[in-house]
Amino acid sequence: MxxxxxxxxxxxxxxxxxxxxxxxxxxxxxxxxxxxxxxxxxxxxxxxxxxxxxxxxxxxxxxxxxxxxxxxxxxxxxxxxxGLIALQSEDGAVGELNESTRTVMPEAEARYAFNPEHKDFSRALGVGITTLVLAPSPRSLIGGRTAVVKTSGGRVVKPAAQLMLGLSSDALNRNKFPTSYAGAMGELEKQFSNPEGSVSRAAGGSLPVLMDVNDRAETLRAIAFAARFDLKGALYGSYWAEDVVPAIKESGLDVVCTPFNVGEGSRGIRSVVGLSKAGVRIGFGLEAPDRHPESLRFGVALCVRDGLSPSAGMKALTGDAAAIAGVSGRVGxxxxxxxxxxxxxxxxxxxxxxxxxxxxxxxxxxxxxxx
Amino acid sequence: MTGSADLPLLSDPPSYGTGRPPFQCEFPIAIANPADTNRLSLTGVTRVRRIKRMRSKVIWSSLVSLACGLSVSPMGSAFPGLELPGAPASEDPAVYVIRAEKLIERPGVVHENTSVLISDGRILEIGPDIALPDGATELKGAVVCASFIDPWSALGVDNGVLADTKMAESARTADGLNLFDVDHLFQEALRAGVTSARVQGGWQGKVCGLGAFVRLDPTLNDPKHAVLLPDADLAMSVGHSVNRGATFQRMGDGTFQMISGDRPTDVFDRVSEIEAVVSSVEAGEAYRRAEVEYKFKLKEWQEAIAEKQEELEDDFKKAKKDRDKKVKKAKEDGKEHKESKYKEDKKPREPKFNEDKAALARVAEGEIPLVVEVHRSSAIRNLLAGTERFSRLRLVIAGGSEALSCAEDLAERGIPVIVWPSLRGTTKKDEFTGATLSLAGELAAAGVPVLLGSGGRDADTTRDLPLLAQLAVGHGLEKEQALEALTIGAARAFDVADRVGSVELGKDADLLILDGMPLEPFTKIQYVFCGGRPAVTPEDN
Missing domain, CATH: 2.30.40.10 (Urease, subunit C, domain 1)
Incomplete structure (x- = not known):
């Protein structure tokens, strides 16, 4: 500060x-x-x-x-x-990245939630993480822009790195707009058809997007949406990717892999290995401090055990992660x-x-x- | 409690547990889900196919030819009548000779260029030059070591038994095994090199019942083979802030919604939970004492009776006369004759049988270990103080997130701690808050026997135990200590070291063939032998 x-x-x-x-x-x-x-x-x-x-x-x-x-x-x-790079984290900003009153906030910026003094960052440092992406919650349709920060020294590497889009069911509510995929996609199309501010930069491809997806249908829907509005960027969510690897590869989108739990389902592991082998650029999310920062390397270790090459794993934690976050000229x-x-x-x-x-x-x- | 009169809380949700099993019932143990008969046959078919595939590659021999093979091998004659305890680990009579560049008998004991002869599920011979018996399969590997053991696992335990919060002391996890629903998880655990586990139901309860030691082979669908010990331990827990089952709350529209209710965890609750553990052991001790006293008194009484009878027989006439006289006198006095009583008439009363106390008695006597899951340092300290006077008790601490503060005491009493190197975040404050990944290393450095387990919550985490062990190594545990924790250490703690945990003569052939040293990051497992059978081959990877 x-x-x-x-x-x-x-x-x-x-x-x-x-x-x-x-x-x-x-x-x-x-x-x-x-x-x-x-x-x-x-x-x-x-x-x-x-x-x-x-x-x-x-x-x-x-x-x-x-x-x-x-x-x-x-x-x-x-x-x-x-230094390792985690592509999604709430470190030092728990509760500050989820603006739950509105679902479309393209101008929100995660960097305002950055508290470099928080002890979460020293935990991240202890396992070799030097850079992480603070991302707005995917529970909003357009949650705002991510910030790439360092875990020590308080530096913001890139203040408005990606535009967060919630294309998964997490963005749907029970009794508040949007309550269905149809409503959600309608609103997103409205926003991107008459783009303003960050949305217009995303639509032009100059601001990458980070699209949260869970299942296969959501993944394909996100790919189609990106193609229609010429969006560049990454999908966030890899568990079901195994079945749609060719579509992802063709889209040219990168994939931020969901962090792994101990005992992670073998499908999630196969998906990441499959994406990497197909030549899709991958990085890993972390979702700290809900998860231990060692989850980052643990996920890679699981994938390496099941066929990912160690060098590809290393790349996903460093160089490729920096490229996905748009900071490869600075770190990674x-x-x-x-x-x-x-x-x-x-x-x-x-x-x-x-x-x-x-x-x-x-x-x-x-x-x-x-x- | 927040429920109003309109919103009744059902504090006791339906229990899905198998209930209390009959005491000391012998095998066969009930399979939790009888509807699995279809799966049973399917598994059977798969097994036949596997074996056919295996055998098409080799001409397997019968035991007769094994005997021939043994007679020509240099060490064979030394063990002609080797008595093997228990049931054979496998019905597969195939014979294997594994030639290892490095054989890790147990951590720290390594032999170069040594072969292992496996037959009928057991290790029959270990030596530098073992001749290949007729029809036996020869396998070569860079490194051979014992396969891994998860001493704190949920794999293969029926979900109802896992979630049961009201397990009795005598309730056996072995009666609630479901070896079929999660066979893919068994296969994944095997691929990671984990071939056996101590499984425990009822982890959310204060008393979790008797744990079982099982072999994780999905094709060993006969519990007689899968269960090495149906009573590996008795488990309890202190200070959990986990959901105590769930309560059901009626909503406005008439439907019920599940509300997770936390087990109370303030400091007084924890103290009372420790007292419950201590008094349980005390009750077990008293029960055993009463049993022994009864046996002693019964013997005394039987001897006294026999003596009296002898006396009576010797002097029967006199005794009869005396009695007649007394009867006559009583009649004259108009009184009723009372037979004189002997103290020998009073047969000592057998203590009332109680299966739960009988299980506790076994714990108090150290026949089976008592595993207590406890995390906070104050709780561990109180538990150690409360149990100090039970000299035979074999205490094992599970979790022990803050056990470092009692490390000296734990080391002095040789109490093992099963560390669970879990990847927890910091957002939730609970009993795990004090846990760090360096716990295993720090405890071991302080001289505490350290085991490593996967936490016993989820069936799928057992697969990742070797990775968790590597993580513990990355945070300070010596590699050799980690390997010991995963093999012979775990076997010893649960009394199965005569069967598994090291590559030694007469033991079950539960071992790994690797292309490098175990627990090294890029070492690949080539073969996993489980009960003498290759459960994982290079084709499976």
């Missing part, structure tokens, strides 16, 4: 300076991370890799990089990955110019038996290590 105020104050003092310095930008010293294995976030990995970080940003990545003198060197005898991969959000693991990050040793956000140690 203070950082935000500081930023506003600075912006007021230097009105011409649009590049607001981030809190870590003052740290001029270079840091070098040397790890046994680096998962870059795009599905590949580099052995004995060095990552140079300056001003909270990655400046160089590679196996044969000389560590400049004067740089702080951090040697890690394990795996290193980009270990590449030049991206934020230095790094997690140091004892072993492979996809393995549940691996331990988080340290977490860095914007090049700053925020969890573990020798703090």
């Amino acid at each position: 203070l950082n935000g105020l500081l930023a506003v104050a600075l912006a007021a003092i230097f009105p011409g300076d649009t590049d607001i310095p981030s809190p870590t930008a003052a740290v001029e010293r270079m840091t070098a991370f040397q790890a046994k294995l680096v998962h870059t976030g795009d599905g590949s990995s580099i052995e004995d890799c060095v990552i140079l970080v300056k001003g909270g940003v990655i400046t160089q990545v590679g196996a044969n990089i000389k560590v400049p003198s004067g740089a702080e060197l951090i040697v890690h005898d394990g795996a290193l990955s980009p 991969r270990i590449a030049r110019g991206l934020d230095a959000d790094l997690v140091l693991w004892s072993a492979d990050p996809v393995a549940l038996s691996s331990t988080v040793k340290a977490v860095y956000i914007d090049g700053k140690l925020v969890h573990g290590g020798n703090q």
Whole structure:
């Protein structure tokens, strides 16, 4: 909060300076991370890799990089990955993301519910999650816009990332509009036929949508709706996807997979594996704090056990997730110019038996290590 | 209570439990759902097909040829009359020889290049060079280890028995098994390497009845084979804030709506629940004492009677004369003659039989363990203090979310804790609030015997126990301790270590063939042997 105020104050003092310095930008010293294995976030990995970080940003990545003198060197005898990204969460904002009085609120913004001081974020950090998407409740037809935030430092990576649409039965009410799919779809079509504000940006494809679906009929309905109004974005809900994989693949939509429970039905697992194998870009929702933040890696572990390749699982937690949230230019991969959000693991990050040793956000140690 | 006179609350919803079973009835155990006869035959057909498929690949041999094979093998003669306890684990007489690059007999005991001979469901031989008996199937694998055990599972328990909140101490989960409805879950658990479990009904009640130790093989549809122990433990719970069944409230339109009612959980309730556990054990102890006293007194009385009888026979004439004299005198005095009484006339009275107290007596004597699900540190502390004087009691703590505060006591008394590494959120404040994923590791580091279970709520979570164990490893538990918890540790705690939990001579052949070390993230399970039969083969994956 203070950082935000500081930023506003600075912006007021230097009105011409649009590049607001981030809190870590003052740290001029270079840091070098040397790890046994680096998962870059795009599905590949580099052995004995060095990552140079300056001003909270990655400046160089590679196996044969000389560590400049004067740089702080951090040697890690394990795996290193980009910070994990959860694509749906209510962390620190329980009850603040569900505006239940109205069902159409395209201009609502989840970032106003962001409370960076909340202890939910330290739980997320502890399991290697550095970025998450605060999403309005899917119980509204048009719930508003999601916000991509970091779990430490209070930074909003992208304030209005996606427009949340409720196309599942969760958006239907017992005694309040809409009470049926027919009514719901009619209202959505009305909104998108005469689009204004966020809806018009979504209809033009410049603002991605996140469409909540549960069953197969809802999935197909959402795909048809997206095609009719030329929407880009992702489906949220994967349990029944197994039977409609070709349709999803053809639509070009991404899929945010429903978080997994212990004992998750095998259909839900098969669906995710099937989507990944068909080449659909996937990421995972989290639904914290209702669920434990380790549910994110647990879901991937279940899928890996049943045939998902570990590298595809890793991608779904990092690079692909960032692309789905529209922030791949900032986070999700270990590449030049991206934020230095790094997690140091004892072993492979996809393995549940691996331990988080340290977490860095914007090049700053925020969890573990020798703090 | 919020119900008004217009909205009556039915506090006792219909119970779906099987009720109290007859005491000590022997097998066959009733299958919960008799309407399953169709499924039974279907399962039977599948089984025949499976076996045919298996056998078409190999020429299986009879026991006779096994004997021939044994006679040529170097160690065979050492065990000609090996007595195997209990019923054979499988009716499948097929013989297997598994050649392992690494055989993990039990955590910490590893043999290189060792073979295992399996016949009739048992491990008949372990050694470096076992000759392949005629017709036996030879399998090779990088690693062989004991298959996993879930010591806290709901798999295969009928839903009515699981939801029963009024289980009696003597009620047996084994009488409420439904081995058919969830056969796909059995198959999934097997694929994950879990082949047996301690299953427990009635987890929502204060008393949960007797748990059973079962083998998770959907094709072993005879309870005689599926149930290793019908009375693996007696379970109770303290301080649950779970729904105590449900109440039904009548709505304005005349329909009934189910209202979930929470079991009261304030601190006084919890104290009284602990007192109930302690006094139950006390009652069991008293019952056993009364039984023993009765047996002793009965013997004393029988001896005294015999002595008196002898005495009478020796001096019968004199005794008769004396009596006649007394009868005559009484007549003269106009009184009624009273036969003189001997203290030996009073036969000691047998204590009234009570099946629940008999079950509690077994607990008090340590014949079966007492599993108490308890989470809050104050409740655990009080439970430990209350049970300290029962020297034979074998207490097992299930859950133990805040058990770390009593770790020293638990370690000193060797009380195992079945940790449930669950992925709970923080929105609900309840008895699990203090639980962390690092609990298992921290307890183990403090010297407490740690077991890992899947919570006994849902049948489908047993499948994920190996993943939960990995998660516990990720949060501080040593890998070897995790493996021990899933194998021999769980077997020991529930008295089945003579049957399962390690790869040793004479034990049931419940084992895994893996392409790497167990509980490693990317290790694939190739074969799962359950009761000597390959329940999962590479084709199933």
